[in-house]
Amino acid sequence: MHPTDRSRSTADTDGGAASHAEIDLRGDEPAARCPYCGRPFRERRLEALHRGFDHPDRLSDRDRAAFERAYLEERTEIRRYRLLALGAVILCYFCFLFVYALVL
Numbered sequence: 001m002h003p004t005d006r007s008r009s010t011a012d013t014d015g016g017a018a019s020h021a022e023i024d025l026r027g028d029e030p031a032a033r034c035p036y037c038g039r040p041f042r043e044r045r046l047e048a049l050h051r052g053f054d055h056p057d058r059l060s061d062r063d064r065a066a067f068e069r070a071y072l073e074e075r076t077e078i079r080r081y082r083l084l085a086l087g088a089v090i091l092c093y094f095c096f097l098f099v100y101a102l103v104l
């Protein structure tokens, strides 16, 4: 257990969130904490995503709107990451192909 981990005591009390106990808060208080399971988050956006995925039946309309907004932002970032990863793989492929063609 990390010395700055403060989430274990709250995660163990609810019984179901023990797998979320290893969160490094780096000595700061979390920006947000889930009101249903007590899990800490560094950003409010991440807490909104957690509530939408782990507690979907308990969301109010405002929480649902925050979840959808955070989900769309996350989806855009993931799409950008996938394009960059695909570009890196293609670049590596052609680099190795040219090296192979020059060596033989």
Ligand SMILES: [Zn+2]
Pocket (backbone or CB within 6 Å): 034, 035, 036, 037, 038, 039, 050, 051, 054, 055
């Ligand atoms: Zn929660």
